[in-house]
Amino acid sequence: MRQFVLYARKASTGPDFPLEDLPGRGGRMDVVARCISSALWISHGLRRDTCIHIVAYGPPKPPVVISFHGDRLRKVSPDERSIAIWIKKVLSSKKNPGITIRRIGFQTLIDELAAEGAFFYILHEKGDDIQKISLRQNAVFIIGDHIGLPEKEERYVTRFPHERISLGRIPYFASQCITIIHYLLDRMSA
Amino acid sequence: MRQFVLYARKASTGPDFPLEDLPGRGGRMDVVARCISSALWISHGLRRDTCIHIVAYGPPKPPVVISFHGDRLRKVSPDERSIAIWIKKVLSSKKNPGITIRRIGFQTLIDELAAEGAFFYILHEKGDDIQKISLRQNAVFIIGDHIGLPEKEERYVTRFPHERISLGRIPYFASQCITIIHYLLDRMSA
Numbered sequence: 001m002r003q004f005v006l007y008a009r010k011a012s013t014g015p016d017f018p019l020e021d022l023p024g025r026g027g028r029m030d031v032v033a034r035c036i037s038s039a040l041w042i043s044h045g046l047r048r049d050t051c052i053h054i055v056a057y058g059p060p061k062p063p064v065v066i067s068f069h070g071d072r073l074r075k076v077s078p079d080e081r082s083i084a085i086w087i088k089k090v091l092s093s094k095k096n097p098g099i100t101i102r103r104i105g106f107q108t109l110i111d112e113l114a115a116e117g118a119f120f121y122i123l124h125e126k127g128d129d130i131q132k133i134s135l136r137q138n139a140v141f142i143i144g145d146h147i148g149l150p151e152k153e154e155r156y157v158t159r160f161p162h163e164r165i166s167l168g169r170i171p172y173f174a175s176q177c178i179t180i181i182h183y184l185l186d187r188m189s190a
Numbered sequence: 191m192r193q194f195v196l197y198a199r200k201a202s203t204g205p206d207f208p209l210e211d212l213p214g215r216g217g218r219m220d221v222v223a224r225c226i227s228s229a230l231w232i233s234h235g236l237r238r239d240t241c242i243h244i245v246a247y248g249p250p251k252p253p254v255v256i257s258f259h260g261d262r263l264r265k266v267s268p269d270e271r272s273i274a275i276w277i278k279k280v281l282s283s284k285k286n287p288g289i290t291i292r293r294i295g296f297q298t299l300i301d302e303l304a305a306e307g308a309f310f311y312i313l314h315e316k317g318d319d320i321q322k323i324s325l326r327q328n329a330v331f332i333i334g335d336h337i338g339l340p341e342k343e344e345r346y347v348t349r350f351p352h353e354r355i356s357l358g359r360i361p362y363f364a365s366q367c368i369t370i371i372h373y374l375l376d377r378m379s380a
Contacts, residue, residue: 022269030268030269030271034224042360042361042362043361043362078363079212079213079220081210081220081271131377146233168373168380169380171233172232172369172373173232173268179370180370180373183357183373187358190358
């Protein structure tokens with residue numbers, strides 16, 4: 001399984017953010033929604049082999065981990081507003097197939113994934129060139145938001161089997177990184 | 191310059207679509223917005239060397255070509271709602287730097303680009319593998335929406351210098367195709 005972890009420093013952890021202001025009062029919930037869309041959708045379908053975990057640290061009650069499981073997701077659309085509506089619902093404790101919510105933080109999530117035997121790729125501007133390494137199909141990709149992954153959290157991941165990787169000299173959006181990683185993995189597995 | 195042409199069969203050609211229903215009454219305006227975002231934004235900046243033309247054929251007054259020029263764009267954000275607001279504005283004849291609107295169709299746009307000496311890449315599931323060709327940096331990439339490019343329009347492009355290319359066996363979103371093409375061009379030019 002392909003897994004992505006997005007560290008979303010400002011993303012709202014309560015359901016009261018307005019759909020009319022995902023970038024501002026949603027705490028860059030637009031970034032979060034784009035990442036979910038890039039991770040799980042292809043044309044006319046979902047990537048059933050993929051899961052994305054959003055680690056939200058914005059107000060009012062951080063941290064929260066919201067996980068979208070491609071194998072169980074139903075009735076959601078890939079546009080930012082629809083995804084934000086589903087996030088609001090699960091933050092209001094309404095259930096939805098394929099979306100789970102837990103009041104845990106980044107390090108607890110990493111512990112869990114490591115206990116399942118995960119290999120971690122940390123996206124980092126000084127990492128190894130992704131085109132020069134033999135990329136694993138089943139791995140967890142750790143991605144920072146528009147501000148980046150805090151150093152403390154990055155160091156935490158390095159306790160476990162990991163590699164720092166880079167997509168080159170252009171700083172892409174987190175959602176674009178996910179699309180590119182999927183593409184490179186798709187081509188390798190073809 | 192890198193240029194993209196998106197054929198958006200259902201995209202609204204008037205300003206009255208609701209921001210609360212970009213996928214439905216906007217005529218998949220969410221797809222259009224995601225393509226613009228993927229074409230023009232990278233982290234903390236715009237791609238000044240890129241232009242994207244949206245050819246909209248939805249109601250009420252098709253066709254319309256809306257062009258976003260990365261070298262002149264100002265004060266726009268990469269989220270779907272913000273981009274849709276700018277599209278509504280230019281469809282209401284309000285001016286915005288870097289966004290132009292014209293009441294022309296696909297073939298007239300292709301004629302213009304060809305007159306400027308464009309080389310066209312047509313994204314096509316049976317095209318040549320993009321990783322096996324020597325991709326040109328300065329070209330026009332023709333992309334269909336979620337329904338695809340009409341055959342008649344595809345045939346029209348083949349009057350001019352062109353190549354059909356494929357990104358592999360996975361059918362990606364139009365916006366994901368744009369991100370992948372940018373990535374491959376970025377890596378070639380690095």
